[in-house]
Amino acid sequence: MHPEVRKYVESVEEKFRRGGIDTRLNEIECMFLDQVFGPEFSFNFNGLHAQFRVKDYKGGNRFLDFYYESGDIRIIIEIDGYRYHVDGLTAQQYDDHQERQNDLVLSGRWILVRFTANMVMKKPMLCRRQLVQAVGKCLIVAHHCQISTVDHLWAKRKSEIVSLAVQRGIIKVQHVSQRFGVTRKTAYLWLQKLAHDGSLLPHRPTNRRITGYSVPSGTRCHEGTGH
Structure with a gap:
């Protein structure tokens, strides 16, 4: 032994x-x-x-x-x-x-x-192989759970950002940065992602650079009525 x-x-x-x-x-x-x-x-x-x-x-x-x-x-x-x-x-x-x-x-x-x-x-080698497979399966299951958790976190964050945009009318990078305690770069990337999926609309005065984001009119009405 x-x-x-x-x-x-x-x-x-x-x-x-x-x-x-x-x-x-x-x-x-x-x-x-x-x-x-x-x-x-x-x-x-x-x-x-x-x-x-x-x-x-x-x-x-x-x-x-x-x-x-x-x-x-x-x-x-x-x-x-x-x-x-x-x-x-x-x-x-x-x-x-x-x-x-x-x-x-x-x-x-x-x-x-x-x-x-x-x-x-x-058959100790067979037992060892199956034990290693069990370890691998645990890690795979944990990985999928983490992905699910990340998706859930983003959905919650998205809802908060859209609600903030409804409240302010126009939401800017600094608003998101201050609200969530993240860097301006991270806040900008989040807003870009929401603009890409249609949750927010870029605000461009006189068709120049983006100065903020607003919610589509249908979303604003929906949020405002609480339905």
């Missing part, structure tokens, strides 16, 4: 003892740490929690074999022994076990990876 794995196992079991829990990591769980997670993460176990306790929707305690969190990466790792599921559980207990997994995955941005004891013992 790798020295860092031994150190991690000892720290986990010491934590259990301090909490009054008589629990040890079993042979397969230690093998997972030594042959799968450890090599793939350079034996850095920061962010990895063993026998992690969570609350289900009924308020009961549930335990995950492993839970890994680092930045946007949130992975539940379950390792199932063959006899554990075939001989060790009743049908009702096995249903409850599966229900636990569904509750956790549906409760947030979690990725669930399940390995069997046989996979850990005989």
Whole structure:
């Protein structure tokens, strides 16, 4: 066993003892740490929690074999022994076990990876590959969420700028800069973007350079009536 794995196992079991829990990591769980997670993460176990306790929707305690969190990466790792599921559980207990997994995955941005004891013992490279794929999927999901958040932020900002233009009649770069605490260059780019999509109209006295922006007449009426 790798020295860092031994150190991690000892720290986990010491934590259990301090909490009054008589629990040890079993042979397969230690093998997972030594042959799968450890090599793939350079034996850095920061962010990895063993026998992690969570609350289900009924308020009961549930335990995950492993839970890994680092930045946007949130992975539940379950390792199932063959006899554990075939001989060790009743049908009702096995249903409850599966229900636990569904509750956790549906409760947030979690990725669930399940390995069997046989996979850990005989196919550690396959387990490592799937673990890396789970990390990649977490990052992809997080990226899409960030895009959604940025789009939402721009929609809100756009609404505020248009409302400000309705109030003032003509809105200028300095107005946006002061309102949002951004540079004049950023304010100018925002106004240009809104002019491009038709939300604002450039104001050009005597057809010269743009001195400000106003809302189209239909928008002004719409905003003014509060409909």
